[in-house]
Amino acid sequence: MQWVEDISELEALYGAPGIASTAKVADHLTPLYRKWIMQSRFCVVSTVGPEGTDGSPRGDDGPVVRELDPKTLAMPDWRGNNRMDTLRNIVADGRVSLMFMIPGSNNVVRVNGQARVTTAPDLCESFEVKGAHPRSVIVIRIAEVYTQCARALMRSALWADSHVGDSLPTAGELLAEQTDGEEGGEPYDAAWGARAAKTMW
Numbered sequence: 001m002q003w004v005e006d007i008s009e010l011e012a013l014y015g016a017p018g019i020a021s022t023a024k025v026a027d028h029l030t031p032l033y034r035k036w037i038m039q040s041r042f043c044v045v046s047t048v049g050p051e052g053t054d055g056s057p058r059g060d061d062g063p064v065v066r067e068l069d070p071k072t073l074a075m076p077d078w079r080g081n082n083r084m085d086t087l088r089n090i091v092a093d094g095r096v097s098l099m100f101m102i103p104g105s106n107n108v109v110r111v112n113g114q115a116r117v118t119t120a121p122d123l124c125e126s127f128e129v130k131g132a133h134p135r136s137v138i139v140i141r142i143a144e145v146y147t148q149c150a151r152a153l154m155r156s157a158l159w160a161d162s163h164v165g166d167s168l169p170t171a172g173e174l175l176a177e178q179t180d181g182e183e184g185g186e187p188y189d190a191a192w193g194a195r196a197a198k199t200m201w
Contacts, residue, residue: 025146028070033145036109037073038063040100045075045138047096047115049089056086064100066127071142073098073111076127076134079199087136090115096140099148104159106150113143132201 004010026033042059058064058075065073077087090096096115099108117136118124124133153159169177171192175184 021149025144027144028142029067029145033109034067034070036102036107037065037100037111037145038067040064040102040109042102043098043100045086045096045098047086047089047093049092051088054085054089061129065098065140068139073140073142074123075138075140076124077117077136077138078134078201087117087138090117090138096138098140106153106159108148108150108153109145110148111140111142111145113141115140129201 004013029037041062041064042057043064045056045058047054047056060076060078065075068074094114094116096113098111100111101108116139118139119136123137124135127134127137170189172184172186172188175188176182177184
């Protein structure tokens with residue numbers, strides 16, 4: 001295997017980025033970046049910590065983040081699996097990246113910055129939904145915001161007709177595989193929808 005070990009070798013291989021690749025970068029929410037992000041109900045949060053890296057999907061029934069000011073975003077930490085991979089990483093190392101997506105659009109808006117986790121009651125309670133509120137909120141200080149090249153979503157035809165089919169393993173099947181059948185399986189899948197509906201917030 002031939003590895004690339006040097007940044008200069010990498011730069012020689014790919015060449016310089018085009019002007020549009022660098023001119024599109026802002027250090028805060030501009031009016032149009034704000035408009036785009038506030039229409040996104042889904043993003044992927046990437047973090048890094050002592051135990052490694054993590055990429056976590058985040059979704060909401062409205063904007064997935066709230067703007068606190070043009071340099072700051074807030075994301076409620078709604079109920080999940082309690083692994084806390086993202087939160088653990090942020091507490092240890094605040095570096096964070098977010099990729100905001102909107103179904104049907106091949107564009108992706110990215111935010112890089114520093115994050116912290118807060119349990120400030122006023123902020124947590126301000127996200128209340130149906131009597132529930134998040135136990136914590138991730139606050140992101142923006143360093144960069146920019147659009148991602150659309151080619152990846154175009155190549156994958158991500159928003160085209162569903163490719164799921166019947167052959168895709170279910171969460172229950174994946175869990176059963178990892179536990180030698182001790183957990184998961186058809187009972188897990190059958191009960192999941194109702195369980196998720198009761199614990200969405």
